[in-house]
Amino acid sequence: MRATMDGNEAAASVAYRLNEVCCIYPITPSSPMAELADEWSSQGRPNLWGSVPSVMEMQSEGGAAGALHGALQSGALATTFTASQGLLLMIPNMYKIAGELTPAVMHVAARSLATQGLSIFGDHADVMAVRQTGFAMLASASVQEAHDLALVAQAASLGTRVPFVHFFDGFRTSHELNTIEVLPDDDLRALIPEELIRAHRSRALSPEHPFIRGTAQNPDTYFQARETVNPFYAQVPGAVTAAMDALAARTGRHYETISYTGDPAAERVIVIMGSGAQTAAETARYLAGQGERVGVVTVRLFRPFPAADLLAALPPTVRQVAVLDRTKEPGSLGEPLFLDVLGALAEAHAAGTLAVMPVVTGGRYGLSSKEFTPGMVAAVFADLAAAHPKPRFTVGITDDVGGTSLDYGELDIEPPGTVRAVFFGLGSDGTVGANKNTIKILGSDRGLHAQGYFVYDSKKSGSQTVSHLRFGPDPIRAPYLVQNASFVGCHQAELIERVDVLSRAAPGATLLLNTPRPPEEVWDSLPRPVQEQILAKGATLYAIDATQVARDAGLPGRINTVLQTCFFAISGVLPAGEAIAAIKAAIAKSYARRGAEVVARNNAAVDQAVSALHQVPVPGRVTTNRGLPALVPADAPDFVQRVTAEMMAGRGDALPVSALPVDGTYPSGTTAFEKRNISDLVAEWDPDLCIQCGNCSFVCPHSVIRAKFYDESDLAGAPDSFASMPLDARGLPDTRYSLQVYVEDCTGCALCVEACPVQAPGEPGKHAINLAPREPLVAAQRESIAFFEQLPPNNRARVDFGTVRGTQYLQPLFEFSGACAGCGETPYLKLLSQLFGDRLMIANATGCSSIYGGNQPTTPWAADAEGRGPAWSNSLFEDNAEFGLGFRLAADLHLGLALARLAQLREQIGPDLVDEIVAAPQRRESEFAAQRARIAELGRRLDGLPAGEPAVADLRSVLDQLVRRSVWLVGGDGWAYDIGSGGLDHVLASGRNVNVLVLDTEVYSNTGGQSSKATPLGAVAKFAASGKHVPKKDLALQAIAYGNVYVARVAMGADPQQTLHALREAEAYDGPSLIIAYSHCIAHGIEMRDGMGQQYRAVASGYWPMIRYDPELRAAGANPFLLDSPRPRIPLSDYTSRELRYRILAQRDPAESERLMALAEREVQQRWAVYEEMATRGPAWFPADARPAAAGSTPEGVEVTDGSVLPVSGPGAAEPAGRVGVADGGRPGRGPAAG
């Protein structure tokens, strides 16, 4: 049976059928394998032997490997799916599993490892890091192979007892859609004899016939015991060959452990493994057809390395061999495959079995899914033909530093019958989904072979997508992006200004443009470079206003169906009638769950599409001088111009080695240079209604709403568009207030609109901030922003940032991230940056926050006018708490060093200054300013001391540490509740002054919504498809149990003031602090503009009780446990029914949903009762802080203030004259659902 699927599904389809236990943990790009297994299991789909595999999500890959080991030792057929760092976490157990000769297969979507930067994309760095574990390793080069070799690996493993890693290239194979022949159950059964399964079971641990396995061994026998396994490994190549032959006998698809393609008398040969082998083999076939004496050796079995098979595969005529590795081992003689091949050949030559020792070179290619094309293969062959081939080289990049790279050109080897098409769209417009449908239409039912590969950018909102599609009568073996496309679809008119959409177009190609312009205006609207390319390539141009057609059909914004129809109409891959019928059949299938009406509307869109499609006459000349707009401002820093802008333009591949930092260090705040204009609607301020409460600015996830107050005289020269109003604060006459929206950065999420407490009289729905069309605002607002930015920043010491109102005047040092529009996490981070940004150090766990916080090309953590700002870094997923603790340890140590040197140099520097610095209080903003001034003076005095004196140089190097650093450990619930839980627990128990901010989305958001231990009871998530059956872990109570941990649970949508208090108290507390922040998320299945409303409901229903536990209160004799929420006042269902994650179960299995939600409701009540009881206990009921009181850290009391004018202020305190931001009596927070 033929089907179109991606590599992950191809592998999982076999793995699932051949196993009883799947131990899983999400990690890109392998997660879909685990998700599919989980879905199939929850649907009750049986394996080959009629039982439904048990799928178990663990807390980390380390846990998954442990569970795998246990299941195997207990006789189950067990597997796991992983990649990259996840595979590394499995290494200890891999040694054990292999050491105990346990048959099992792990399926790996091979991916880069985090080094100078994290990368989710494909290469062999991860699998090469486990080649020494004793696992056999089998590499698949294509989607079909990922399917077939999953079976071969299992058969060979059971046959030899040697466990296997079966791997294929992450994304390139794992995510490539291709048409494959699916293995029926009978084929699987034929290759997996049941007696081998029974033999495996018979070796299991059992009290019925006890033995001990996993002993400790001594010098006397460990070594010998290690050598006992050799005969088992010796059998592996034969067993793999036998399984491959058996597969061939049943399917006709023949594989070899090592196979050869090309001229039988080749002189130059490439040895390669993985998807690149397919490109190389196809290129060799092509070049051999042109008479070149070249060939390619494809390695499938890498461990145990089948040297004999390699020698047998190589033609005896070979004189030059290039071995290509998709990994880098700095400092090695060469990469692993190269060394193995070299060793095998040298040994054979020395032994006399290889007559002529060829020249062997080693090259690297394709790291992190870097393209590997026929042109690059040809370049390697060309280099081998040189008199002196490069002994070590790279291909696919320009290495102008080490000179390793080979020059390459383009080579088109694809058969003429293959239709190639590329489509440029946005993530939100459905282009990718429509293309996936197209592939399935053509690939599955029509006898054609189809391939699809999709490239996404690094932003979660407004992201661009490029779809690469191929169709043809023969299997498509082209695992690289489409070049020379005969069809180019540009699904968004503005993309043509930003992306070189025609760069992949073949001469004579067709360009389809979705544009609102009538056909006669289209040509003139194109920028000159686009016109030039169309003329140069002789392209045909079509245009359609798909947006209008979709709107007319009742599908506003869903242009995918319209454009898919146009593709079929223009490309002619199918006869018109057949194409329309096929599209409609696909629509019926895709949209069935949306109901007949939606199907009908999509069908209407199909019918209207063709008549709205127009060919645009192309005049024989360019008709405009309009160029492409600059991507970054002309005054952007040099690095941004040279490097960042190139990456933004999609030309990062062309950057040479010399352009990039050597150690992964990049400038901060580069999102400011990328004006993305991703939303048609943006926030617009209405000063006539505004009460200056600051709520809109507080909740804005993208820091696009800024406020300043300034002297009236500063208004001179303001552009007409610049809006201003008198500042609403006593004691500051002649002071103006402005709220500036950064319209080009606004995502139109509308959180601000929902947060605005003002309701225009007589205009329902109108607030003091509203959404308005962006286009008419942009030009004028650019001027306003420029004016706003030159206004002096507000003095932090004059702002009371104990109030929400006050925080709006603090500059955010986290801005314009690529997070989802309406993200629930980023407002907390922005607030963190506003409060403590200039002395903030952030250890950020891998996850959403490390991606929108640190993914190239542009990053949001920024610096203030003084050049200070958050120092941010990401280590790993699992170790973030430990990583951040390291920040603290270093800071404390260097502060100690600075103090010691100050004491040593006290007389030389001046005792007064030294004493002041040492004794300086550092809690209020004015105190930080004073300390900075002292340190500047200290620096000047050090200039006068002998430079050569070690103590002086020492002190200078740690001077900055004299300003108290604020260390924050930031991450999501996947980190804090699951994979990093042990480390977090340990760090909280350390008593050290670190602050932990858990952005709790209750699900693994970054990898696409997998369940974590923070996922609530009754919610549906991936890996909890039948609804979560265990309540969320109460992390707060766990931390409270230590007694000396400051703990808060906050939800800014319910009470921003409480959030603000918690962040500031946590920061001021000289010990560990933990803040668990409710973060609404796209993975909850909510309307994102209602995110803060859901936060309110989560609190109002009692689901998310806001609390603070402050050990300083206990020390002061008060109850440290504060219950900040009012009693539950809405039913839990008012909250849950608005979220798809809960509704799914209510609709699929109402009885089960009722049962779980009743339990959830009871759990809410029980927890509330516990909290309420705790809130009334005396302090003696809570554990005391046993740490000795540290000098200089005596708490001043609970109230944290920043005021320089009054010692105490905050909500309810008297408003000091001349200070801005004190709320007018009550809390400015409001329940968004109050209306």
Added chain:
Amino acid sequence: MAGGLDGVRRLANARLAAIVLPSLFEEEVRREAARNETAWEAGTDSFAESLSYFPDIDGLDPNPRRYLDLVERAVATVDVPVIASLNCVSASGWTAYASSLEQAGAAALELNIYDLPADPSPTSPVPLISGREVEARHIEVLAAVKAAVGIPVAVKVSPYYSSITEMALRFEEAGANGLVLFNRFLHPDIDPEKLAMTSGIGLSSPADGRLPRAWIAQLAGRVTASLAASGGVEDAGDVAAYLLAGADVVMTTSALLRHGSSHATALLSGLTEWMTRHGFGSLREFRGLFATSGQAAAGERAGYVRALRAADRGERTW
């Protein structure tokens, strides 16, 4: 009240003869499906690490799973007939949902036909719809549902037809096994203070029983379809009045919502007590005693005149 299994069980325990479940609204199902799909699709195929955010499971189709589940469980739980009520907008919706409800075990269907004739059909060339078109549409719905199911079908009749008697006869001709008089349309209102629309949900009061009683009295004996009275049943007197008018079935909702399920028992015992007081040994002895069939115009005019005079004297007529 009957929206959950517990409520259904309580109603059955109150010795009611049959239970009509709250209406299944097609738009609600569709709106929910659309809302699900929007939430489902948000963010998909946009970012390489998270190409979707929910498990790819079936069950989010507009199939009204929750309602069907209620029907199934109610049928399995109680031994009185469970009647499903259906309120649809599309032709396909009526028949598809009717079949599903029949399969779920509903003893009968009540068609709650509610549309605003002010709304022309999307394909209509004119912004108007004629009374004849409205009537034809309703008859079509009934006929289609009848063709789709084998269980009895009742129509919850609108009080706003120009000729109720004619429509009753046409419904009967089209296969109606029962007529429920009347459908109470919950028109939204306008709140002049909040400048907002308000929902039209409100409970009926005894006065709302007059209109249905008048028409039941008119139709009793003229149609063979069962006549069910709906609206304004507060106490046993209201039940008796409906029966006197000729109702085969008396329905009550508002009173039960006001006083709880046990009120049904009070209604039944009150009726028994009333019958004893008036010397009736069975329903047959007094059902339809006040039926005015065949004298429609005269009867109604008579009632009208009587009512006006009574109003002049400040009296209550029923």
